[in-house]
Amino acid sequence: MTSSNVLTERRGAVLEVTLNRPKANAIDMATSRELGEIFTEFRDDPELRVAILTGAGEKFFCPGWDLKAAASGEDADGDYGKGGFGGLQELRGLNKPVIAAVNGIACGGGLELAISADIILAADHATFALPEIKSGTVADAATLKLPKRIPYHIAMELLYTGRWFDAEEAHRWGLVNRILPAAGLMEEARKMADELAAGPPLVFAAIKEIAREAEDMKFQDALNRITRSQFETVERLYRSEDQKEGARAFAEKRDPVWKGR
Template identity: 70%
Template sequence: MSDPIRTRCDSGILEVTLDRPKANAIDLATSRLMGETFKAFRDDPALRVAIVTGAGDRFFCAGWDLKAAADGDAVDGDYGCGGFGGIQELPGLNKPLIAAVNGMAVGGGFELALSCDLILASHTASFALPEIRAGTLADAASIKLPKRMPFHVAMELLFTGRFMDAEEAHRWGIVNEVVEPGKLLDRAWELARLLANGPPLVFAAIKEVVRETEDMRAQDALSRVGKRQFPTVDRLYDSEDQLEGSRAFAEKRDPVWKGR
């Protein structure tokens, strides 16, 4: 059997393609492999940005592999170090992630896209949470989706399991941009190159602050940032890159970020 994921690296960018015909569904072994892949991405200072996509043009990811479940994969089994799909629960993943949704993002596939920082979708993409029809819980989506779009629309999607096309997802702010199918990866790489040339220590600080202050009062969050109580913020404020940004601005030139 071929590998369930394919990767390629170029200029600090990692592309991860889920490739499990016919629907790019994720079983326990694939989830663990994805976790190790994204853990290596997290820990490699040469890698700045990751793109997540699916093989083919019909499915981005169909979520949990029900056939594997029927063969013995437990729904509460070992998903690996990053949780389901490798990124939902991976600690310290402070680098930008881009989802390039090329087809149907269903159940856990939708949740995989929601775990990324930016979502691009082809015009043929669609999103659904059909867990309700199987009498089970879309757990990550139940936590994340009502915070990402109007509450009543999120609840409708969770309660009915209906499909939402790319244009509607864009209208509600779930998708950053909708592009022609043949241009999806090119656009994802264009955006990834832009981010790869940005300041990695600032990206890390942004991600940690956004993640850790989600349920904090604004004043408490600002106090923690001001007191440098987040490791990424403390590192940033003492970094060479912090000085480089100021110098580049004063000298009217592009900064050269070193990530230190």
């Protein structure tokens, strides 16, 4: 699953995905489709439990859409492949943790890609923006997601102005989980990924499906679906060996051994 545009590395149950398109890691159609294939394989591989997404180099995570490709004739409304732009934002059934390790500039579609992850770690020099407003277009995914991730008025300001903001501000508004020295970013991302990979995958899957599907539901309707096992992941969890193992391990005062089944 490795090409010159996207590098992948498996470390046990963790998949590392690195955008590698000098000089800015911008995403064209071919790269978006490749990312879609990579994240689809990650979703469907029972041996993989966590993914880390980052960018090559020290300056750019991802600036989003490749404007040079657009200038040479690529249609921005073309086929981005599975999962939509960047392969992650619209991928159905992706019920595994994804960590974005933002190693530099994340703007436009690159910021939208980062906020499609479950956890965002940022290097201390990372900067962010949604500059689409300045070119007369809409940051569509961010317009849907950002007001639900951070305070509404802050999200609207960032969307309306397209201004840049740094990692400290992103952390202040809760957009990123942690800020780290650049040299320690991937070390912390790997540490967190390993911790998650050792956890109960069926529970993680249930958490992610419930959070995603219940986002626009009334509380009681969502709770009723959970208690009646009407989410596929919850039904699978309640019938699993892992749930029995969790109860046994608690009674026996030992660490559980999760098998994902």
